[in-house]
Amino acid sequence: MPTSIRGGDQLPPAAVSAVGLRKAYGDHTVLDGIDLHIPAGSVFALLGPNGAGKTTAVKILSTLITADGGEAQVAGHSIATSPDGVRAAIGVTGQFSAVDGLITGEENMLLMADLHHLPRRDGRRVAAELLERFGLTDAARKPASTYSGGMKRRLDIAMTLVGDPRIIFLDEPTTGLDPRSRHTMWQIIRELVAVGVTVFLTTQYLEEAVQLADRIAVLDGGRIAAEGTAEELKRLIPGGHVRLRFSDPAAYRSAAAALRGTTRDDEALTLRIPSDGSQHELYAILGRLESAGVEADELTVHTPDLDDVFFALTGATVPDQPKETAR
Structure with a gap:
């Protein structure tokens, strides 16, 4: 049975909840009955090695694929019976950038505004505000193919915010970024939460989970091995x-x-x-x-640190952590 540590008996209202969520591809079970309860305005990190089922969980909760079993609600809408309600409330930034490199950053933003059916004037206003917020104004009229990895990731999240979602799914948002870009991304996530946005974050980076998440769940073999704050998870492992x-x-x-x-x-x-x-x-x-x-x-x-927790709960080697470089 998974270990879950929660203070008190009353759970706060959930922005995302799931009970018994399951998914299999043929004989391979990817998610094996996971339960989630993510309070509104918090950061929840789903931590696990490659193949643990993190991306599958995001795809199900964002209605990109259907579950084989279990129930889930996102922003008060059932993913099974009200997928349009879920989609209207969320934004999703996947592992691979949705940025179109053949057009400019501004054009990428305006395309998203059109997809959200914003009036032309409102779309231009929102695009300009978000480009400024993410430090992309100077590069707005340059092809996105010329952007650095960090700039593309910032543009990707800016595009996600065009529809003003209250819940954002970020699937390994800092993979491949240099330390400076990674820390910039962390600050962006903190600013989103400060204005009430709920963030569902998947990551392999232990430090990222510690830095950002109010609660962390360790996913291994399709199951939640443990859940709690970073400090609570550390106490599960002997050696303290x-x-x-x-x-x-x-x-x-x-x-x-x-x-x-x-x-x-x-x-x-x-x-x-x-x-x-x-x-x-x-x-x-x-x-x-x-x-x-x-x-x-x-x-x-x-x-014990979170490296020890990860190793003990998953039986895997600790995932490679990004190395800081002197600047």
Whole structure:
């Protein structure tokens, strides 16, 4: 069974929800009964290795393909019985750019305005506003084929926003981008959420999920292996501990006697106590030290990182992370 960590019993209203979503191609099951609950105005990251089913989930929820089983609602509309209602409320940016390189950035934007049936004047206004917002005004009348990868990705998202969607699906939006372009994309996503847009993000980049997402689900083999905040997911993996360092040997010995189950380093005068790093456990450790009349010189909390979580939950190697370069 998947692990899900949620605070409280009452779930906030969902912009996207799914129960038992399934999809198979022949004998190959891509999604094997996934459940989702994504609150409005939040960023949800679906994290997983290649072939885990991330893009299939996006395609189903955006009505590009149909599910074999289960139910889902997007913006209050059923993907099965009200696909037009879903499409009217969403924007989708796929793994591969929808930008037409043979025409200019401005023409790409105006084409999207026409597809959304905006009046000509409104279309030009919206296109100009979005081109400015995404820093593309100077390049607006140049062929999109001359744009850098980061510029094309910004134009792609700008085109997605022409219809003013309240829910946006971003399928691996920063794959292949350099660090500067990736950070620019992150800032764009944060700005969208700040004005109430819900973002459903798929990614292989662990850092991206940590930086952006309110909640993260790890998808593996078509199933949700675990879901929670980054910190909650880290606590699922054993290996977390609290490290106490002392300068006074007597205090060190007293602390070792007061704290059971510790790993001692008599030379460094440090104690290592297994812990999930939660506030409750820290209070308990500090309480036992106080009762013994002992004060540590240094306390540090160590928890597994999201790399460890990914490896433990999927059994796969940690996906390649983008390398930062000096600038």
